[in-house]
Amino acid sequence: MEPELKRVKIEGSTPPHTGPLQTSISAQTGGNIRAPVLHGNHITGPLTVIYNTHGGEDVSSSSTSTVQTCASGLTEDLLTVYKQKLGKTFQSINEGISQHGTSTLLNEIYTELYITEGGSGEVNNEHEVRQIETASRRPATQEKPINCNDLFKDKPVRTVLTKGVAGIGKTVSVQKFILDWAEGKANQDIHFIFPLPFRELNLMMKKNLSLMVLLHTFFSKVKELGTIDCDTYKILFIFDGLDECRLPLDFQKNESLWDVTESASVDVLLTNLIKGNLLPSALLWITTRPATAHHILPESVDLVTEIRGFSDAHKEEYFKKRISDQSLANSIITHIRSSRSLYIMCHIPVFCWIAATVLERVLGEAETGAIPKTLTQMFTHFLIFQIKHRNQKYQGKCDPDLQWTRKMILALGKLAFQKLEKGDLIFYEEDLRECGIDVSDVLVYSGVCTQIFRKEFVLHLGKVFSFVHLSVQEFLAALFAYLTFISKDRTEQLTLDLSVIFNQSTVSDFLKSAVDKALQSENGHFDLFLRFLLGLSLESNQTLLRGLLTQAESSSYSKEETVQYIKEKIRENPPSEQFINLFHCLNELNDQSLVKEVQTYVNRGDYFRLSAVSLSPAQWSALVFVLLNSEEELDEFFLQKYYPSDECILRLLPVIKASRKSVLSGCNLTERSCAILASALISKSSSLIELNMNDNELLQDSGVQLLSDGLNSSHCKLEKLEISRCSLTEKSCTALVSALSSNYSCLKELDLSHNEIHDSGVKLLCTGMANPHCKLEILKLENCNLTEKSCAALNSVLSLKSSSLRDLTLSQNKMLWDLGVKQLSDGLKNSHCKLENLALIDCNLTKESCAALASALRSSSLKELDLSYNKRLQISGVQLLSDGLKDPQCKLEKLRLVDCNITKESCAALASVLSSKYSSLKELDLSFNYMLLDVGVKQLSAGLNKPHCKLEKLELLYCNLTEKCSADLASYLSSNSNLKELCLAYNKLQDSGIKLLSAGLENPYNKLEILSLGSCNLSKESCAALVPVLSSNCSCLRELNMSDNKLVQDSGVKLLCHALDNPHSKLEKLFLRGCGLTKESCEALASVLSLSYSSLRDLDMSSNELLQDSGVKALSAGLENPHCKLIKLTLYKCSITEKGWAALASALKSNSSQLRELNLEDNEPGESGVELLKNPHCKLKKLQI
Structure with a gap:
């Protein structure tokens, strides 16, 4: 639909005339007319008439329609010519200076850039290479990527501010955006794009002119439009290079301007355009380096994005596009990857061009001399x-x-x-x-x-x-x-x-x-x-x-004097970004002695690798440098791997700041660590989102008080804080209240479990959660000595419209009793309550709690309820709960009743829920109910077989089941059921039970995807029964757990592999822990991994101590096959020595290997095993040793 126009306007050209233009226009009584007079005149040249219909009625006039058609045709022709000219201007790119004075077509060499959404326009004065190094350590999962062509799509955005360090690709992104628009590939709702680089606007800073004259100066073709109207045309202004701007951009002092034809300085024109005084409907895109982003008023910016440059995959893509000789391109990529400093710099596209220019010549033209490192x-x-x-x-x-x-x-x-x-x-x-x-x-x-x-x-x-x-x-x-x-x-x-x-x-x-x-x-x-x-x-x-x-x-x-001076500076100062650069300096001086000292400790295979080592201050700094520049992603930092202490927190603080999640649990930390960590939370460069400080009993209230100083900072990004078992009292809650109430706080999850919080502490927390700024969604208060008084306080929070609380754990508070649950249920019934998950494990609850919860379920938003280990619920309690679950308004999807003395009578009540057309129940966990027995499964099956049953996951671990229940389950699986996951582990099903179960699994109606049969006394006979299931083209099974069935052995695995050899097999995950396997199983599995149609992506063969090096070598033959799709391999406790580690490393170095996660814990790597697997060419993202 065409937008309604706000005024009447005539644009055109006429020959000289002596009299006024005249026309006759009539209006209804009370109407006003402001119109030019046209009647009786001869006009030549283009004419555009834009008119307004205030009453929403169509104006019907043949002459007007003709004029509009002409105007529309003129605009379309003009737009086509304009696009062609802009497309021609932006179709080519010069990378630095072209070798032969020619340019390259952008579409031929363009490589996608990684752009993230979010952030602010605040100033960042850090050196841009330091920013690149920091960003390279930031996990991708932490950011929201956005495509360049989608900046103005699906959101009410007028002004976008895009940040990026020099050479990262801001101008190229602008160029690609314009080219795609000009070629009709994207953003076709935009009529005109006007690119106005600041470096060119600087040249006009002393001129006085109107916005229209400015546009006509840059884009002469648009003169034919006359005055540009944003109510008619969708217009985008692109101001590239704010950091290059020499205009003052004085938003406060510059006069306001509302008329696009009024003359003023370029600075005044820009500030008024950005503020929205001029052309308020126009779109604006401004690019800048981070240090100058703050020059634009925050209130004028609707969206901030950041160009992060090339991702690791994009780096390789660039070199392969840039260099036609693919063998040479691969050699360059290999060399770049071998130098961490060069590889990090390749996030910057311009540096990739520099590296390509140099290395293409050095490696490709047989130039003498060393290859630059x-x-x-x-x-x-x-x-x-x-x-x-x-x-x-x-x-x-x-x-x-x-x-x-x-x-x-x-x-x-x-x-x-x-x-x-x-x-x-x-x-x-x-x-x-x-x-x-x-x-x-x-x-x-x-x-x-x-x-x-x-x-x-x-x-x-x-x-x-x-x-x-x-x-x-x-x-x-x-x-x-x-x-x-x-x-x-x-x-x-x-x-x-x-x-x-x-x-x-x-x-x-x-x-x-x-x-x-x-x-x-x-x-x-x-x-x-x-x-x-x-x-x-x-x-x-x-x-x-x-x-x-x-x-x-x-x-x-002699360089030695300088090297020693730098090392002295490193010794004198604690590790920081500032002093980490000194290690880069030592690298430029070809001195890696400090780094090599520490690398020997880091490469050790044992978990507590530095616990018995006393590092010097310089070695601590070297350790920070090694960790920050490691190939491994700094997604999670585990303090236990090093030297769990306050001192280690201080020394490794830059690493903690660079990680997304820091696990500092059980490290004997004191309040001193909290003060150090608070400084990390306050840092603008910190990436820390999750902090786990559980099981530090010396932390105490004073530590939390210090930590809260960091939580209150506007720069703090922490979303998850775990401080369970830290000897805290209600005093800690006082400190946390300010953090919860702060409008800067990002805290969404808080775990205070196993502390002496008491009711008084919960009441304090509730005052913070009652604040509209509080963003807390998950609160865990397990075993905090709470009573019904805490439930009353929480009830008031749940009833608030502003509350964000969605997940609440009150487990193991044995004084909560039924009265507490009744108090809580009143809040659950409130229409403002958003709680979806509630855990009340082991709270001494009876059927009275079930009655209260059943009542709440009829009107609450609750989707998940855990009442496990409440052994006094009785049959009557489960029946009462079932009544609530059958209510049409009940939204509960997950119910856990682990170890609740569930019997066949309770199963009958639950079966009535499963068969109800109103039930939403999708997951049911009845594990560790030893009295459930086969007869209980029979009762459940009565509900499972009903057409209204929506159950997708059923867990029945340790329920004293035998092969007798298998027939009932097979019957259920043969029906048109929704069940996708079934766990029957630790029951005495035996081979006879699996044979019965397989009959149901073979049925075409069966939708089961995950089957767990761990420790069920199975042998190769069960594997034989599962062969037709895995081979069936109807089977949906993608995960099978046969662990801890010691009689499966090699013969059983060979049978399973025979099934996996079938193209119809969809199995992606196979767990074979503790199955008495040897080299023979590895050989069979290697042949499966080598199949082009194999779907296997996750394999666990842990606790098979006879596997040894010979087994790993056999498995490696499959891993290096180009068809192998395995991503995760777990070989915990398999008696693998250095030879086996070397075999794995050799396999992973093959170009085709897709393995990214490897667990070799509790094996013997020898002197070189860890170093071999940490080689960048192994491409592992996660190595557990």
Whole structure:
């Protein structure tokens, strides 16, 4: 439907005329007319008439319709031409400087970028390489990805702010968005896109003009539209490069402007457009580096996104697209993966281009010399390539003009050095002239400095220059600094703060001064500069740059003094992001001694690998560096693996901050740890979402008080806090109330179980939960000495409209009694109550509680109820509960009655629920009810067989069942049942029972997907009975657990493998723990894994101690087969030694291996086993050792 228009407007052109245009328009009584007069005049040229129908009635006029059709046709033609022109402008891309002066089609080389949704526009002044390193450790699961073309889809968004470090792909994303629109691939609801880069708007900052004139200046074609009306057209403005903006953007002081034809400065135009005063219906997309995001008013931004660059998969995709020789591309990928610092930098697309430029030449053209492994080596090779390119292109010779080259590098280096402290990436002609660079010769510099000039906009206002990336600027700044110092000719007056490093007499002192200067910057502003400066001091890198250094400039500098100085700084200070950079510096100096010391401990196979080791402060810092730069994802951090103590928390704090979940349970922590952790929660760079501090009895109330300081911070992202068994009292609840009430709090889950909280503590918590800002959804108060008074307090919270509580655990509070449940039930009945899960395990409940809950179930939102281990419910209690479950308003889907003395009579009551058409019950757990017996299953089956039964999961562990119940279950499975999961473990079913059960499983109506038959006294005969089930094309079975059936043995596994050899088999998970298996089973399973149609993805063969190395070697043959789809393998306690670990590592290194999770706990890795499997080429995401 066309939008209703707000005013009458005529746009067009007419020949000269002497009289007014006239027409006759009539209106009903009371109507007002504001219209041009057209009657009796001759008009030539395009004419657009836009009119308004206030009453919603159609205006019927043949002349008007004709005019509209013409107008529509004009707009369509104009739009087509405009799209074609914009498409042509944005269809090509220049990566840095093209080898032959040509560009590449964007669609041919474009690689998807990882963009996340959410966050804020707050300032982040950290060095951007540090931000990239931090982001590389952040788990993907923590963020919400968004496609670039979906920024304005399905949401009421006017302004999008996209953040990203320099070179991460902001401009390319803009270019791809525009190109897809111009080619008709996306966002076709948008009529016009107007890209207005800040670097070009800067050139007009002194001009006074209207918004329409500004658009006509950039986009001459839209002049034909006249005044642009956002009520007619959907328009998108794209302002790329806010960080390059030299306009003040003074939102507070700039005057308000409402008319698009009124003239003002460009700054005033932009602030009014962003605030929505001008063209309030127009869409805006602004891109920026993180440090300048705060320049836009937060209230003007509807959505913040962040471009994270290339994911690991996208890195490989880029190199394979960029380099046509796929063998060479794979070699480059392998080399990049071998250097963690290079691999992390490849998140930045521009760095991928730099790496591809260098490595394609070094690896592909048989160039002599070592392959670059450090950043300095990579950028040194890059500079050499650009110098050679310049000479070949402009002088037609391969040998560089050393005098001219040195002059050029020093001039560009001076520019880079002077602008480094300001963080400027964009330079104008006056900036170049200040550094002695002749603008007329700038094309000669194009190997390193790229001229940006958008000819299609016909803007002959000036030229804009930039280094291809910030890292190139920092490298040249470091090179300038080093050359300037060692030339001993420091007559040039450098007034920058960074220039104090030149006030030294020796190279060693010069480098030490640079280290000190870099450490003074908390945001890491000079981190990369320092890495390059130290790297350039090495003789090997100076050899590469021969010619730039004169004989007089060579020095007898020894790196050892600098290395020792850096190590001393590491020893003096606790690990932090600031000092972690020093390890990167040592890497640039080719010194990995500290890291190698610690790596030996990390690679040890035992769980408590550092418990008996006393690390020095420097080794602790090295451990942090190793963990932060490990191939393994820092999704979860387990303190028990290292040295469980307060000291370890302090030393490994950067690792804890970088992890999504930190498990610090049972580590003898005190209040000191809480103070340290609070500092992590306050940190803007912290990724911590889950914190487990259970079983630290020395923590006490004082610790929680300190921790709450962090929870109250606006930067705290913590959503889950577990502090059970920490000797807490109601005083801790007082501290937590402020955190729960804070509008900054993200806390959604809180576990205070097994603490002396008492009723008084719960009452305090309830005051926090009553606050509208409280976001708590899950509260666990198991065994906290609570009575019915706590239930009364919780009742008041459940009744609040603002409450978010959805999951409540009050188990093992044996003084709760029936009275407490009655109090709680009143809250459950309230229409505002959102509680879905309620656990009341072992609370001394009787049938009275069942009556109260049955009443609540008739009107509550409860979906899950656990009443396990309440042995006094009796038959009458279950019957009362069943009455509530049959009510049409009952929403309960999961019911657990584990060890509740359930008998056949109780089963009869539950069967009536299952057969009710109103029942929503999908999961039922009756495990550990020893009196249930076969007769109880028979009673249940009466309900299970009914057409209204919706049950999908049934658990009957330890219910004293025999083969006699199998016939009833088989009958149920043969019916058109919904059952998808059946657990019969730890019952004496025997082979005869499985044979009966299999008859039901073979039925085409059977939908069972998961079957657990662990410890059921089974042998190979049961496996034989299951063969036709697994082979059937009707079978849905995808998970089978045969664990702890010691008589299954190799013969049984061979039978199962025979079934899995069938293309119809859908089995994905197979559990064979403790089945007396040997090498023969592994050989059979390896053949299954090698099948192209095998679906097996998860295999558990733990506790088969006869498996040994020979079994693992046999299994490895299947793992390295290209058809193998196994993702998870568990071989816990299988007597595997170093040889077996080596066999697994060899198999996993094959390109085809898909295995990502491997458990080898309680095996013997020897000296090399762990290191072999931690090799990046094994591609494991999770290794449990």
